[in-house]
Amino acid sequence: MEDIQSEPALHKVLGYGPDGYHEIAYAEWGNPDPQQTVICVHGLTRNARDFDKLARRLAENNHVLCPDVVGRGNSDWLADHSHYTLDQFAADQRQVIARSGANTVDWVGTSMGGLIGIVLASEKRSPLRRLVINDIGPFIPVAAVRRIKDYLGVDPEFSSLDEAEAYLRQIYAQTIPMTDEDWTHYTQHGLRMDEQGKYRLHSDPKIGETIKRYWAFMHVNLWSRWDRIECPVLVIRGEKSDFLTESIAQRMATTGPKAEVITIPDIGHHPSLQSQEQISMITDWFDKSAI
Template identity: 25%
Template sequence: MDVLQETALSAGPGLRREVITTELGPCAVRIQKAPEEHGNLADVYLHGAAGSWTTFQPLLPGSPERDQVLLDLPGWGDSTEGARIATATVEAMAGAVVEVLDDLGYGRWNLVGHSMGGVIALHLAAAWPERTLSVGAISPTAFGVAESARQPKRGLTSLPWFVGMLLLMRAMAALGAWGLALIRGVGTTPLMRLLLSPLFSDTGSVPAEVIRGLGRDARPVAFCAAARAIARYNFAQWDRIRCPVLAIRGANDAFTPQSDLDQLASVVSRIRTVTVRRCGHFAIAEQPAVVQELVDELRLR
């Protein structure tokens, strides 16, 4: 286990960094300790297939009530070296999360997941109901993305921006290191803001650091593996979820349509669905105060 003290990229609390071995490879994790012990309970944050732990920086409290645990899932962020994600399933990714939390000594958790991380969080709630207290799923890429990944031609009608990104990532993955270098190069130019416009309601209002961060976090091979995993996932498992669930989407979300939230509500019994105005797929970046208030309300239920 590698332990390192570091400071968040933006002005904020100190974070402890650890690297924990899982079945899918080493997993880097940041921990913000609460001033007072709160048993073995933690708030856990799971990023999407176009992100890393930094996705959740806008939600980090100055003085948390519980320990905050932010993972770089195997294949993303600082968890790329030795990652075994080519055939990773949603179940395997959730298992890696549990391995990390067990190693850190947490037996219960509140989960917040964005995009793919929302799908993983919901699976954790279904597979470990006795340990999951709540789930905040922000723009979970579930039913619509799964169908579009299975049938891209049909997805061009229902989720064209997702299909376009998937095809682009497949092309970049085929180029190997050259593809990754190309994305990194474009990520430092104004063109990246234009390319990422489908992810936001108003790209012009998004801080430059967020745009550059998405360029740095792009992982074509891992993105394609995540799309395959979601395409093969059995969503019927979610009827085993017993904890309160909050499902959020942006009003201009190009990856998570309203029909996904409606279908999720038909499977999960204790759920609240919310559409947030003036944001797209990254409500955390565009409306962080709204997202934080909704997540706080969820944990008080």
């Protein structure tokens, strides 16, 4: 077996939207392979480097791309925050798929990344061959969005990495399991330094404005798209998740693509995908569902 790279190659591709062109950054693992390409997409306020452990494992047999959704990580911020929409995110990921050189890809999406996966998988002649969804469903209860909206759109500043890590441990308390090393990794890649030498979150604080204005007062409902998905789907769910409740997961298992659902005990929103046990849930499913 070839040595697996310890760090990804970093690239950018152009996306387009109402604000014109913008750059989408992505981390690349493994060698280009149009037959075995996996795309991993992160949650609402996180970034591509959350998948480093999973990507290293997948790169043993796959070409892996992990994009920063626009407004996060090393991708551009949009001039108009109202354009941070699921449609824009999906359009950008079509560009990432095109850049991969693959006609079919496997998709791993955590939370928001899972929603983007649902949109893309529901389209006619979708390039998504298999879909892994980490703790999100076609329907999001209002209570779950209201719970997180308090820290959306804020722009805290930190004097040290330790101070920032303490903050991240608090707001992502349900994201488990996480070792001390995992939290350090989350912190290092989840921050940027401003002109005054202060640490800030590595995302556009205006991302939350659209969520607060629209999502907090309505249910997100993609069931019509769910029913159009034809590829195999694995759903990983935290037992205590308020985003993906048991009843929603049950409907996902019995309608549309009739997903296989794995529920992890004593975890909320969302499983971290950092432990070898959780990583193996994905790699084992890919192995047994090989096409």
